Amino acid sequence: MPVTEAPWAIEAFGLRRTYTTRTGFLRPRTTETEAVRGIDLQVARGELFGLLGPNGAGKTTTIKMLNTLLLPTSGTARVLGHDVACEPVAVRRRIGYVFGGDRGLYDRLTALDNLRYFAELHGVEPRDQRRRIAELLELVGLLGREKERVEGYSRGMRQRLHIARGLLHRPDVLFLDEPSIGVDPVAARDLRRTVADLRADGTTVLLTTHYMAEADELCDRIAVIAGGTIRALGTPGRLKSRVQERDVLEIEAYGAGAEHLDRIRALPGVRGAAAEERGSLQTLTVQADRGADLHAPVLAALGGIRIGRVVTREPTLEDAYIAIVEEADAGVPDDEPTPAREAASA
Numbered sequence: 001m002p003v004t005e006a007p008w009a010i011e012a013f014g015l016r017r018t019y020t021t022r023t024g025f026l027r028p029r030t031t032e033t034e035a036v037r038g039i040d041l042q043v044a045r046g047e048l049f050g051l052l053g054p055n056g057a058g059k060t061t062t063i064k065m066l067n068t069l070l071l072p073t074s075g076t077a078r079v080l081g082h083d084v085a086c087e088p089v090a091v092r093r094r095i096g097y098v099f100g101g102d103r104g105l106y107d108r109l110t111a112l113d114n115l116r117y118f119a120e121l122h123g124v125e126p127r128d129q130r131r132r133i134a135e136l137l138e139l140v141g142l143l144g145r146e147k148e149r150v151e152g153y154s155r156g157m158r159q160r161l162h163i164a165r166g167l168l169h170r171p172d173v174l175f176l177d178e179p180s181i182g183v184d185p186v187a188a189r190d191l192r193r194t195v196a197d198l199r200a201d202g203t204t205v206l207l208t209t210h211y212m213a214e215a216d217e218l219c220d221r222i223a224v225i226a227g228g229t230i231r232a233l234g235t236p237g238r239l240k241s242r243v244q245e246r247d248v249l250e251i252e253a254y255g256a257g258a259e260h261l262d263r264i265r266a267l268p269g270v271r272g273a274a275a276e277e278r279g280s281l282q283t284l285t286v287q288a289d290r291g292a293d294l295h296a297p298v299l300a301a302l303g304g305i306r307i308g309r310v311v312t313r314e315p316t317l318e319d320a321y322i323a324i325v326e327e328a329d330a331g332v333p334d335d336e337p338t339p340a341r342e343a344a345s346a
């Protein structure tokens, strides 16, 4: 019988995961956290798919179920046609997993020795190792630096070495969990280029990131997860179209509190307001109906506090993301089409 390859690189249907934790010694208590509450997802072969969501949304839990590190509480998922729960070995053979941060490399070894060690661990044939490692060092831009100890590497270089490590066994699907965390902007740009090259080579990539510009630049499609469910799914353009009828007012402020944001949210024409803190400076982002001139009323709502730069700009993917997550927080029901719902309505 001819072997037919699955059309999708990744599929998930009704994927759920609940964590059970026990606390207390004398009076033990069990707490249940529903981290993922029914995710439906289909990622095409060769696609670069982004998972975005606030802290605790369930992104890492989803990735860990898809890459066989965690068993789903219910639902099913397949990678390249292999069921993650019933055929974990077949799945592991075809995937790579790269996570951000400092774990997973041997600092006292050179980059080359790290890659040799992991090549052995992944069962890369000894005669292929030298060529494969050279290819990967070239791909991630570390050729010429491979004989240096990793302890002297910058964060960006470490991340690129992590990616090389994850690709040693030529996986068809690569899970990249926050690769650019803590990496400076120039190194992050180099990393993005490496990720784009992977996609150009035909690798399917599932990427989680908190950097919207990164997701906008790289991803073919994005799913926004909040509270353990997918709240929006589509191309970056499609997600941005959700906020295209809006203007965004950006205000630098010093000392704005929750009461100021509430006052702004109550203004007619305002669709949402969020604040990002950087030291004593806050950047307030106010989304308003297009054409509603809110300059004066917003400044009045901030009466009494020091204001810096004020600009009106076009909405970005980040604004769409904020709008989606705020709707989720406000308990607005989500009406995203999912594979399961599409099949049900067909």
Ligand SMILES: Nc1ncnc2c1ncn2[C@@H]1O[C@H](COP(=O)(O)OP(=O)(O)OP(=O)(O)O)[C@@H](O)[C@H]1O
Pocket (backbone or CB within 6 Å): 019, 020, 021, 033, 034, 035, 053, 054, 055, 056, 057, 058, 059, 060, 061, 062
């Ligand atoms: N091992 C665990 N035991 C208990 N609860 C957990 C465990 N791991 C995660 N959680 C909880 O599950 C929820 C989802 O966590 P998860 O790490 O999947 O989110 P995330 O979207 O990856 O967040 P972040 O962006 O912060 O990495 C959170 O409420 C988290 O506290």
